[in-house]
Structure formats: structure tokens, C-alpha cells
Amino acid sequence: MSAHDDTLARCRRGDRGVDGVVTGGNNRSVEKLKAFLATPAGSFLLRYVVILVVGFGVLAAKPVNDHVVEPYTTFVAHEARIVLNVFGEGATVVGQTLRSPRFAVVIYNGCNGLEAMLIFVCGVLAFPSPWRRKLLGIALGFLAIQVVNILRVVSLFYVGVLKPEWFSTAHVFVWQSVIILFGVLLWLLWVQRYAMARHA
Amino acid sequence: MRWRGTPDLHRFLRRLPLALLAAVVLWALAKPAYGHVLATVTQALARATENPRAAVVRVDGNYAMIGRTDFRAGSGWLKTSLIQIHYNLIPFLALVLALPGPFGGRGWRRLALALAVMVLAHVLGLLWQLKCFYAFDMGPWSEANYSAVARNVYGTLRYFWDLPVTFTLPLLLWLGFFADRAMPLVGLDGTTTPRRT
Numbered sequence: 181m182s183a184h185d186d187t188l189a190r191c192r193r194g195d196r197g198v199d200g201v202v203t204g205g206n207n208r209s210v211e212k213l214k215a216f217l218a219t220p221a222g223s224f225l226l227r228y229v230v231i232l233v234v235g236f237g238v239l240a241a242k243p244v245n246d247h248v249v250e251p252y253t254t255f256v257a258h259e260a261r262i263v264l265n266v267f268g269e270g271a272t273v274v275g276q277t278l279r280s281p282r283f284a285v286v287i288y289n290g291c292n293g294l295e296a297m298l299i300f301v302c303g304v305l306a307f308p309s310p311w312r313r314k315l316l317g318i319a320l321g322f323l324a325i326q327v328v329n330i331l332r333v334v335s336l337f338y339v340g341v342l343k344p345e346w347f348s349t350a351h352v353f354v355w356q357s358v359i360i361l362f363g364v365l366l367w368l369l370w371v372q373r374y375a376m377a378r379h380a
Numbered sequence: 381m382r383w384r385g386t387p388d389l390h391r392f393l394r395r396l397p398l399a400l401l402a403a404v405v406l407w408a409l410a411k412p413a414y415g416h417v418l419a420t421v422t423q424a425l426a427r428a429t430e431n432p433r434a435a436v437v438r439v440d441g442n443y444a445m446i447g448r449t450d451f452r453a454g455s456g457w458l459k460t461s462l463i464q465i466h467y468n469l470i471p472f473l474a475l476v477l478a479l480p481g482p483f484g485g486r487g488w489r490r491l492a493l494a495l496a497v498m499v500l501a502h503v504l505g506l507l508w509q510l511k512c513f514y515a516f517d518m519g520p521w522s523e524a525n526y527s528a529v530a531r532n533v534y535g536t537l538r539y540f541w542d543l544p545v546t547f548t549l550p551l552l553l554w555l556g557f558f559a560d561r562a563m564p565l566v567g568l569d570g571t572t573t574p575r576r577t
Contacts, residue, residue, distance in 0.1 A: 221563035225555055232552075236544035240536075295547040303551075307566070353407075353467040356547075360471040361400070364551050365393075371566040372389055 220308070227306035235298050245289075250276070253292040259326070260287075260333040269337075278333070283340040285333065291351075293329030297322060299363035300370075309375035317370040328362055388480055389565045395478040403473035410469075415439045415462045417499075422506040435510060446510045451518075458513040465505045465546070469498060472550035479561045487558075494557040501541070501549055508538040 216222040238244055257273045264271040264280060271280040276287045304317045332355045339350045419437040422444075426435035434450040439462070446458040476482050476491060483491070511534040515526035526534075555562050563569065 216559065219559075219569055221555075221559045221568040224563075224568055225552075225559070228555075229552065232544065232548055236540065240539055290543050290547075295543055298544075299548060299551060348461070349463075352461065352463050353404075353470060356467055357400075357470040357474075360468065360547055360550055361396070361474060364471070364475065364554075365396075368389060368392075368565060376567050 224306055224308070228302055231302040231305050232298065235302055239294065239298070249289060249292070249294065252294065253287050253289065256292045256326075256329060256333065257287050259330050260337070263330055263334050264337060278337065280337075283337055283344075285337055285340060287333065291333070293325050293332075293359070296329070296359045296363040297325050299360070300325065300367050303363075303367035304370060304375075307371060307375055309371075313374045317374055321366050321370065324366055325363070328359070332359065391480055392478050392565055395480075396474065399477035400470070400474040402477055403470045406473055407467075407470050411442075411463075411466075414466060415442070415444070418462065418466065418502055418506055419444055421503050422510065425503065425507055426510050435514075437506065437510065444506060444509075446513050448514075451521075456518055458509070458517065460506075460509050460513075462506075464542075465509075466502045468546050468550050472498065472553055475550060475554040475562075476558060479558060482558065482561065485560070490557040494553040497553060498549060501545055504537075505541040505546065508534060508541050512538045 217226055239249060253276050254273065257276050257278045260278055261271045261273050264278070269280040269282065271278055273279070278285050278287065300321045301318055304314050304321065307314075336347065336351055336355065340347045416439050419439045423435055423437040426437070427433035432450060434448045436445075436447045436449055438445040438447075440459070442461060442463050443459045444462050446460060447456055472494070476494075481487070515522055515531045515534050522531075
């Protein structure tokens, strides 16, 4: 084997030279990535990322924000108001602000559950399964995330009433982590319960 | 139709609460030092892209204080939550630690790579906060130094980092870097080479 052939073979293998420089390492990484994307898992992940980017792009558009996201956030505030009034809080909603004589919270983008819904819905849409099961999953997932999000808003309201110094901690690292994990878990359960049920 | 999850998924779900607890502990232990690392790297990155090099990012508890050395002391400071930027380490670590055998088969290397991506995302998240503060909130100075296009670009980047990137990164890194363990939970094969039996 000539020196040239030897260098080519090392490049294909992605070997390191004596100076530690990777020779052909990038090619090997690209080939590994291509091989992964050709697997069912890789193509799912690619579809998932594309749908996520499109989904968040749509949500970020001003007309969608003005005509869908903001009214939806107000709707979430009213749902929380109804629950709080069951407990006798005498809550009212102005815009996206939920107010009672004891405390007030503003429900911003990111606190309305749409992000968890998008994590879940994109996972459902990207997963290879019949459309009927996807639609059923989206409908049930929407309801489940609504329930958890109302629980989040109401619990944060009471944290604000009882322990206002804990509000920021509960809001950011407890509930946002829980909401992300809930979106993932819901998707895993949908896959097992509905998308893969045909294999059972 | 009765639900029968795979044994791997059952094990994963059983391990998740403990994994979440471990993730919170790890995050809480790393948080003070990590905040300083984020602030230092972000400040260096911001200074590398401006003239004069006056960007300042300081840590104050769980917050980053963003300002400039060429402004009067006491004016033009933004207090932004560092927890809001890096809390997504918790769900990511919880998802990884709940996997069966997360560190087998170069798992540590993959975890290090995934964490490197996450650190980069956190630095950029803080950088977009800084750039938006400079571009929007410093009155005539902002208008003199940032064009309308720059303001739109930084505003868009901040939105995407605040919500989509922060929310979805844990799941994407988990599925991407731990595909051979995470994907079987949903019945998808992520291996590119035949498995040893």
C-alpha cells in the first residue's frame, strides 16, 4: 500500500495522526449522522424537529399571537378563575391578569401550556401511526395538559398567597420542569397506549 | 384494548421520580458555580463582538446583572433570572438518569456532548438577553447603536431561546444523544450497527 493509499484509508477510518489531528473524523461523524437519520428513530427525530420549528414559527407570527395565543391565554386565565372561585377566592380576570383580593398573577406566553402542548403534539404528529390515533392522542393530550396547566396556575396562585418568597422558585424550576416532563411522559404513554397498540 | 407497556418503559417510569430528585440535587449543587461560568463566558462573547468592549455580566445570587462599564454607575442595569435560563438541565438530567443503564456504552461521553450543547444554548440565551437589553432598553443609546433590523433579529432570537429552545432542548438532546436507549421505549430502533447479543 502506497503512502497515499494509507492516508486515504486512515481518513476513511477517521484515525488520529501522530500530532493528534483528526484525519477524516468529520467525514465519519457526517456518515454516522446520515446512518442515524436513515434509522426509524433518526427519521422520527428529523420529522419532530422540522414540525417543532414550523409549529413554534407559526405560534410566533403576530397574527397568530394576536388572534390565537392571546385569546387562548385569556381562556386559561378564566379557567383558573372558575377553579379559584370554587374555593371562594372571588377572583376576576382582566386581560391575562388573574386577580383576587389576596393575590394577582399575570399569565404570560410560556405559562399557558401551549409549549407543553407543542412538545406533545409534534411528537404525536412525527410518530409513524394512523391519523385516527394521532387525532385521538392530540384531543386527549390537549385535555390532560389543560388540567395540569390549570393545576399549575392555581397552585402558583396559592404559593403567592401563602409563601410569596417561594413564588419564583415554584414558578420557574418546579413547574416548568414538571410541565416539560409531563409533555414527554404523555407522549411516551400515547405511543405505548395508542400508537403501538396495533402490535399488541 | 388493554395497555401493556414495554418492560423498559415500566422501568423508566419507576425510575423517573428518583431520577428527578437526583437531577434537582445535582442542579442545585452545580448552580452557584455554573451561574458564574455562564456570566463569564457570556461577557467574553459579548465583548468579542463589540467596540468599545464594555459589556458587563455579573452574578447576584440567582440573577445575572447586565450593564456596561461605559455608563454611569447605577444606571442601565438589567436583572435577569439565571434559573430561567438553565432550569432545563433538570428535566434533561432526569430523563437521562431514568434510562436503563444510562452510562453504559459511552454514555458518559454522550452525556458530556449533550451537556456541552446545553451550555452553549444557555450562553446564547444569556447573550440574547444582553443584546435585547442593549438594543431596546437603553434609550437614545440603543437607537444610535442598533438598527431596526438588529432589534428584530435579537428580539426573535430571544423569543426562540426563551420558549422553544428552552422547552424542547431536554427532549431533543435526550432522544438525539441517547437514541439507542430512549427510542426503544417507543418501539423505534435507533442503532446504526448490529447489536451484540
